[in-house]
Amino acid sequence: MRQNKASSILITVILSIGAAISFFPIYLAIINSFKTQGEMFKSFISLPTKLHFNNYADAFNQINLLNSTVNSIVISVIGIAGIVFCAALAGYKLSRTSGKISSFIFFLFIASMLVPFHSIMIPLTRMAKALSVQGSTYGLAIIYIGLGVNMAIFLYHGFVKSIPRELEEAAQIDGCNEYQTFFKIIFPLLVPITVTISILDFLWIWNDFLLPLLMLTDTSNYTLILSTNTLFGEYNKEWSLILAALVLTAIPVIIIYSFFQRFIMHGIAEGAVKG
């Protein structure tokens, strides 16, 4: 029993050290973002003597934070709404329709989940140019719908199986047509999986770097991540400014994380088990 206690303490010590290392870069970014450049180079790990908010004000203006945040929100919201709408419709119908055509379409969606983004980025960029959706935030949001529906359809498809068919039959007897049945009866029942999908897609779209880099050309359209990337390139040595920008970029996801932690973790576990 004593050995048990000792190993238990050892595990706690290991976890604590690991947690400290894990949190170290975030801690460093936060404390140094409140220091002046001079104070920072005296010591990176000491706490700031006085909170300087200047870095934040500068970063805020340099990356046009308000504008970039609005862009990121617009792209995420349209992208998620589009994915949920399109995928719920398709996932539901594909799950309820038997036959070869339905199975084949479902297979097409699922198989494409294996295609790495880097293998399609070249033709995708050309396609976006050809359709003149390149360089627009709305265009980018629509591309996210096209790239994101496959996984969402997969999750909806599985979830719909757990909903009894009798509900639809009852609604149809009551005079609902197919679309009314879907929107009034089925869609409300899909809320749990819709929450999962929305959170996973939010994290994907909000944090994505390469697709916006390829699609957005004008700085006024930049997402938060892209603006920070530009700032990093331009102000190579001004670490206090860069760190403030990094913290500002990370804050929205950390807030969402603190509120929806359970949903996020549940969503990952659930998404993984079904995949």
Place this chain on the structure above:
Amino acid sequence: MPTKSYKKYISLFTFVAPAFILYAVFLLIPTISGMVYSFTDWNGLNRNYDFIGFGNFVEALTEDPDFVGSLLFTLKYVVFMVVLQNVFALLLAVFIESRRKTKGFFRTIFFMPNMISTIISAFMWTFVFAQVLPQLAEKTALTFLDQAWIGDPKVSFFSILTVSLWNGVGYMMIIYLAGLQGVPQSLKEAARIDGANAFQTFRNVTLPMITHAITICFFLTLNGAFKVFEVVYGLTGGGPGRSTQVITMNIYEEAFSNNFRYGYASAKSVILFIIILIFTFIQIQVMKRREVEA
């Protein structure tokens, strides 16, 4: 009867069309057209191009040392990542699962880096590697911290691994935790009563019960590691020279640096796709067999 099935298809069509059209335009058609162009010498501008068979593929794999170099570097990265990410994630999950009061706290802390965008993580760590660690080495006796963490490709490989692990372990840990929660307590207790120590219980009871989670995590880490881009882009930019260039960066460079070799760049993309497919297929086959045995 024909009218009924006709109606069925109309209804299927209207429900599936919005998703399918966007999917076809932005995913299906690019996938197929990329494959078609990989067999051509198209420069991306002219209307005319010729089919040149496997010419692009042969050139990429035999006459392009940069591409082969990036491929080998990526393979090395994949091997390290698949092993380390799973070992760390599983260890953390087992340790955290054994805590009572601090379980939630540790889970929150270890998963947090996963929330931060990969490219932002790379920038944060650039600060740590380029500024903080050298200063720490100077001020304390920890002289080993004074390395060219980013400048020397031998060292920066481990810097890249560090950031990737920091960013990615939390995700796998969550999946392992979910797997561990599915292991019945009674089984572990039975093993303990039979005289098994903690390690034996883990090896013979827990591990066989979570093979499904292991399969999933290997699949995800394998897939993710081949597609690594942001960490390297943010930390070293592939440099110095092309010493830390990964395959995705090589494709990116070929495609968007105005070389005007669209067909050739497409061939490289297809090679990446095929490599991932082969490795994934082997991994799933091997691990599914184990799952059945267990």
